[in-house]
Amino acid sequence: MTDLIWLVIALPLLGAVGLLFLGRRLGEPAAGWVASATVVVSFLIALVAAIDFFGGGAGAEPQRVMLFEWIPGLGIDFQLLWDPLSALMTLVVTGVGALIHVYSIGYMHGDARFVRFFSYLNLFIMSMLTLVLGDNFAVLFIGWELVGLSSYLLISFWFEKPSAAAAGKKAFVVNRIGDLGFLVALMLIFATFGSLAFGDVFSRAPDLLKHGGTTATAITLLLLLGAAGKSAQLPLYVWLPDAMEGPTPVSALIHAATMVTAGVYMVARTGALFELAPFSAGVVATVGTVTALYAATIAIGQRDIKRILAYSTISQLGYMFLGVGVAAYVAGTFHLMTHSFFKALLFLGAGSVIHAMAGEQGVWKMGGLRKVLPVTYATMAVAWLAISGIPPFSGFWSKDEILAVTFAKGGWYVALWAVGVVTAGLTAFYMSRLIFLTFWGAPRWDEGVEPHESPSVMTRPLLALAALAAVGGLVNMPWTPALEHFMEPAFAGLHQGHLPSGATSWLLGAISVGAAVIGILYGYRRYVAATLPDETGAGWDLLEQGYRVDDLYGATVVLPGKRVAEAMAFQADAKVLDGAVNGVGAAVKEIAARLKPIQSGLVRSYGAAILLGAVGVLLVMLLRGGGL
Amino acid sequence: MEVTGGWYMALGAVLFSIGAAGLLLRRNALVMFMSIELMLNAVNLSFVAAGNELGSLDGQLAVLFVMVVAAAEVTVGLAIIVMVFRRRATASVDELSGMGG
Numbered sequence: 001m002t003d004l005i006w007l008v009i010a011l012p013l014l015g016a017v018g019l020l021f022l023g024r025r026l027g028e029p030a031a032g033w034v035a036s037a038t039v040v041v042s043f044l045i046a047l048v049a050a051i052d053f054f055g056g057g058a059g060a061e062p063q064r065v066m067l068f069e070w071i072p073g074l075g076i077d078f079q080l081l082w083d084p085l086s087a088l089m090t091l092v093v094t095g096v097g098a099l100i101h102v103y104s105i106g107y108m109h110g111d112a113r114f115v116r117f118f119s120y121l122n123l124f125i126m127s128m129l130t131l132v133l134g135d136n137f138a139v140l141f142i143g144w145e146l147v148g149l150s151s152y153l154l155i156s157f158w159f160e161k162p163s164a165a166a167a168g169k170k171a172f173v174v175n176r177i178g179d180l181g182f183l184v185a186l187m188l189i190f191a192t193f194g195s196l197a198f199g200d201v202f203s204r205a206p207d208l209l210k211h212g213g214t215t216a217t218a219i220t221l222l223l224l225l226g227a228a229g230k231s232a233q234l235p236l237y238v239w240l241p242d243a244m245e246g247p248t249p250v251s252a253l254i255h256a257a258t259m260v261t262a263g264v265y266m267v268a269r270t271g272a273l274f275e276l277a278p279f280s281a282g283v284v285a286t287v288g289t290v291t292a293l294y295a296a297t298i299a300i301g302q303r304d305i306k307r308i309l310a311y312s313t314i315s316q317l318g319y320m321f322l323g324v325g326v327a328a329y330v331a332g333t334f335h336l337m338t339h340s341f342f343k344a345l346l347f348l349g350a351g352s353v354i355h356a357m358a359g360e361q362g363v364w365k366m367g368g369l370r371k372v373l374p375v376t377y378a379t380m381a382v383a384w385l386a387i388s389g390i391p392p393f394s395g396f397w398s399k400d401e402i403l404a405v406t407f408a409k410g411g412w413y414v415a416l417w418a419v420g421v422v423t424a425g426l427t428a429f430y431m432s433r434l435i436f437l438t439f440w441g442a443p444r445w446d447e448g449v450e451p452h453e454s455p456s457v458m459t460r461p462l463l464a465l466a467a468l469a470a471v472g473g474l475v476n477m478p479w480t481p482a483l484e485h486f487m488e489p490a491f492a493g494l495h496q497g498h499l500p501s502g503a504t505s506w507l508l509g510a511i512s513v514g515a516a517v518i519g520i521l522y523g524y525r526r527y528v529a530a531t532l533p534d535e536t537g538a539g540w541d542l543l544e545q546g547y548r549v550d551d552l553y554g555a556t557v558v559l560p561g562k563r564v565a566e567a568m569a570f571q572a573d574a575k576v577l578d579g580a581v582n583g584v585g586a587a588v589k590e591i592a593a594r595l596k597p598i599q600s601g602l603v604r605s606y607g608a609a610i611l612l613g614a615v616g617v618l619l620v621m622l623l624r625g626g627g628l
Numbered sequence: 629m630e631v632t633g634g635w636y637m638a639l640g641a642v643l644f645s646i647g648a649a650g651l652l653l654r655r656n657a658l659v660m661f662m663s664i665e666l667m668l669n670a671v672n673l674s675f676v677a678a679g680n681e682l683g684s685l686d687g688q689l690a691v692l693f694v695m696v697v698a699a700a701e702v703t704v705g706l707a708i709i710v711m712v713f714r715r716r717a718t719a720s721v722d723e724l725s726g727m728g729g
Contacts, residue, residue, distance in 0.1 A: 603721060607652050 002049050002063045002082050008090060009080075009129045011038040011045075016122035023115035032105035035118035039101050039125055043094035050087040053486055060084070060489050064135055064199070071138070076196055081135035085333065085490035089132035089265055092337050096257045096344050097125050099461040103348050104249040106458035107355065117157060117247070124150035128258050132265060137186050137196040140266070144182065144230065147259045148175050154254060155246040167242035174239040178229015185222035188215065202272035209276045220273050220280035223266065224287070231263030231317045234291045238550060240314055244306040248351030251306060256313045256347050257340035264320040264336050268329045271494050281325050285406070288321025289416040289423075296426040300433065301535075301543020304361045305350045308434050311546075312387070313343055315423060319402055322420060326413060328405035328497040330487045334476050335398035341472050342386040342395055345465035349380035352458055353438060356451040363434060368443035372451045375459045377439045379466035384435045386469045388428035389516040394473030396513070399424065401476070404508045405497040417508075421515050428519025436527035478505060636677030643670035655720045657709050661702075668698050 015038035023031045053060045062083030070078040080086075101121060108117050127150050131143025148171075156168025186196065192208055192215055193201050209216040227233070232240035243255045254260070267274060267284060274281045292315045299311035316339050323332030354361055356373055370377045386393035389400065403424075407417040445451070453459070476483035478499060499505055526533055542548065643666055650663030672691045679687020716723070 604652050604655075611648055611652065 002052075003065060004045060005049055005065055005080055005082050005133065006067055008042045008046050008049075008094070009126055009133065011042045012122040012126040012129070014038065016119050016126060019115055019119040019122065023119060026115070028109070028114045029105045031115040032101070032108070032118050035122050036098060036101035036105070038122060039094050039098040042125070042129070043091065043098055046087065046090045046094055049082065050084075050091060053084050053087060053489070062489055074190075074196075075194075076136060076138045078139060079135040079197070080133045080139075081198060082133070083490045084487045085265070085268065086132050088333060088337065088487070090129060092340050093125060093128045093132065093258050096340050096465070097121075097128075097253060099464055100249050100253040100257075100344060100348065103252075103351070103458050103461040104247075106455045107249050107351055108247065113157070117154075120150060120153050120157070121249075121253070124154065124254060124259070128262070131262055135198055137189060137198070137201075140269075141182065141186060144226075144262065144266075145179065147254075147262060148172065148179070148230075151175075151243070151254050151259055154250040155243045157246055157250065161245065164245040167239075167245040171239040171243050174236055175229045178226045178236055181222040181224075181229070182226025185219050185226065188219045188222065192219070198269070202270075205272050205276055209273070211276050212278060213276075216273065216277040217280050220270070220277040221283065223270055223273070224280060224284055227263030227266050227284075227321075228287065229263075230266075231260050231321070232314050233263070233287050233317065233321060234294060237291065237295065237314050238546075238553060241307050241310045241546065244304070244310050248306065248347060248354060251310070252344045252347030252351065255310065257344040260313060260317055261320065261336045261340065264317065264324055264332055267321070267324040268333055268491075271324070271327065271329055271491060274324075275327070275494060281327065282412070283325075285322050285325025285413065285416055288318040288323075288325055289419050290318070291315070292318030292322065292423045293419050293426070294318075296423045296430065298543060298546045299430040300426065301540050302430075303364055303535075303544055305353065305363050305366075305434060305438065306347070306361055308363070308430060309343070309346050309350060312346075312427065312430065315427060316343065316387070318423075319399055319420065322406060322416060323402035326402075326406050326409050326416075326497045327495065328402055329491050329494065330476070330481075330484050330496070331398065331401040331405055333487065334483055335395075335402055338386065338394035338398040338469070338472050341465055342383040342393075342469040345379060345383040345462060345469050346387070348458070348462055348465065349376050349383065352376040352454040352462065355454055355458070357445070358449055360446065360449065363437040365444055365446055366438045367441045367445070368439070369451060370439040373439075373453050375453060375462060379459075379462040380439070381435065382466040382470050384431050386473075387431055388520060389424050389512055390520075391509075391513065392471075392473065394469050394471070396509075396516075397473030397477055400509050400512050401478070401499065403512060404499050404505055407504075407508055408498060408500040421511055424512055425515035425519040428516040429523050432520045432523025433527055436523060437532075440528050441532065633677050633681040637674055640670045640674035640677065643667075643673065657712070657721050660721065661705055661709065665698065665702070668694060 015035050019026070019031055019035060026034060062081060065080040065082060067078045067080065070076050101118070104117065104121065108114050111117065124147060127143055127146030129143070131140055131147055134140040134143055152168045152172045155171050156165045158164045159168070189201060190196055193204060195201060205216075209219075225236075229236045240255060240260065244251055246255070274284065295311045295314035295318065299308050299315060302308040302311060316335070320332045320335050320339070323329075323335055353366065353369060353373065353376060356369070356376070357366060360366070382393065386395040389396045391397070403417055403420045406413050406420060474480075500508065545551075647663045647665075647667035647670060650666065651660050654660055654663065672694055675687040675691045675694070677687075679685065679690075
C-alpha cells in the first residue's frame, strides 16, 4: 500500500484540475461531492497505509517512495517519506479536510463560484500533502509555497470585497518574509551537506555541524523565521486575523487546522537540527510562549466571533511551538492534532452561527442562540471545554503534556511554564466569553434576523468533529501513551523531553485545570451571572485592534517600504535608468541628424565620393611606395 | 621620341579621368553612359599595355572579359534609358527620382 501513497496527493490534484475544466458541467452540489470524494479516498488510502505503523517492529520503519528524478544535477529527487509523522499529518489533513469539504457543500450553497471554491480546496489539500509527505527540503518547499498560493486564493475568494483582496495580499506578502528565511536556510543546508534529502541531512548533521555552532544556529533560526511566517507567530502573525475575510470553511481548514501547523511540523521534522542548536530551540519555545500569551490577551478584546478564534489559533500555535521547542515533539504534534479537531469544530460552528445570523459576525449582536441552534451549541460546547483544557476532553491531554515537559526541563523553562498556565486561564476565559455571549443570555439580534439551525450536511461534520474533539485526547494519556509509541520511529535517535515523574505530573495537571476552571468561572460571573459589562472604552478598543500593531508595522515597515518603492519608481527608474536609455536614443538621433545631409539622394555626389576615395587610396599606395 | 608602355598608361589615365569627369558632371543619362564606356575602355587600354610590358597574356584575357560584360551592360542599360526617355521625355538623372533615390 505504501507504494501507492502518491495517490494520496494525485487524487486531490486530479479533483482540482478536473473541477477547473469540467466542474461547470457538474454544477452544484455534484462538484462539491466529487471534491469531497477525492479527499475521502485519499484519507482511506492513508489509513490503510498507516496500519503498519500500529504494529511496530519492522513494518513500522519509515518508507521512502521515489517518484521521479527531479533535479539530477543537484541530486534532488521527487521522493516521498512515509513515516509516523507524515502519516499523522496526512490523516489529520485528509480527515479534517474531508469533513470540511462536506460542510462546505452546505456553507457555500448558492455561491456564484461554488465549483471554483472546491477546486481551490482540493488544490490546497494536494499542496498540504506535498508539504508533509516530501522526503527532502525541496519537495517540502514546493508544498510550502503551494499552500501559500492556495491560502492566498481562498482568503481573497470573495475578491469583490476590497478588504478580502487586501487580506489575501497581506497574507501573501507577510509569508514571503518568512519564506525568504526558509529559502536562505535551505541554501545554507545545501552548502553544508551538499544534499537536501532528509535522510542525508539528519544522519550527517552531528558530524558536519558543531553542537551549538554558528552554522547550526543560523540554519535553525532561519527555519524558525519561515515557520513563524507560516504558523503566524510573533512577529509575523499579523496576516492571520485578516485572513478571516475568507469563507469560514477556509478559516477552519487552512487557517486553523492544517496549513498554519506547517511551521510546527517543519520544526518537528527538523528536530535533528534543532537538537544541535540549543539556543534556537530556546528561541522557538520562547517565541511560542510569548505568542501564546500575547494573542490570548488580544482575543479577550475581539468583538468578531471569527477574529476571537483567529487570535485563539495564534495562541494555540504558540503552545505547539513551545512543545517542539522543548523537544516534546510528540506532545507538539499531539496538540497539533487535537487542536485541528477542536479548532476546526469551533470555526465550523462559528460558520454555522454566522449562517444562521444572516452574515452577522459580532458576538455582541448574538446571544441566546443555545435554544435555536441546539446542535451547533452542543458541538461548540465540546470544543470550548476541549480548548479550555477540561479533562477528559482532548485539549487537556495535549496542552498539559506540553506544559509538563516544559516544567520538567527546569531553569528558564519554569518561567515559560508559568506563562503557559496563565495563558491557559486566559484561553478558558476568552472562550467562555465567546460561548456565553453567543449562546447564552437574552437575544441581542438585529431586527429581521431569524436564526435557524443549519442543514444536516453542515451539522454532521460538526458532530463528527465533536466526537473527535471529545475523545481524541485519549490516544495519548500519560499512562497509555499510544501516540508516543506510534510516533517512535519518526523521532528515533532524538533526545526528547520527558514528562516529570509521579506526583509532580498530577500536581501540574491540577494546576492547569485550576487555571481553566478559574477562567471559565470568571467568564460565567462576568457574562452570565451579572448584567452584561460595558466593553467599549479606549482600552477595549486598543485590545480589539490588537494593540494597533498593524499601525506600528504600517509606520515602521510598510510606509518606508512604500517610500523606497516610490523613490525607485519615480526617481531612480524614471530619471536615472530611463534617463540613460533615453539619453542613448537622443544621442543617436542627434548624430543621425548631423549625418543625414550626406545622403542627398544625388547619384553624382555619391560618384564623386567614390572617386575621391579611390584617388585617396591610390595616393596612399603611391606615397607608401607600392602595396598596402 | 619612342612610344613606351608609360605613354599608354598615361593615355589610359587621361581617358579614365575624362570619363569620370563626364560621369560626374553631365546630367544626361545617355552621356553618362558614354562616359562609363570611355572609363571601361581606358581601363582596357591600360590592361593590354601592362600585359604587353610584362609579357603576360593575362592583360588581354581581362580585356576580353571586360568587353563581353560591357556589351551585355550596354544592351540592358541602353534599353532602360530609351524606355525612360519615352515615358518621361527626359533623360536627366536628377529628375529621375521615382524610386526614391
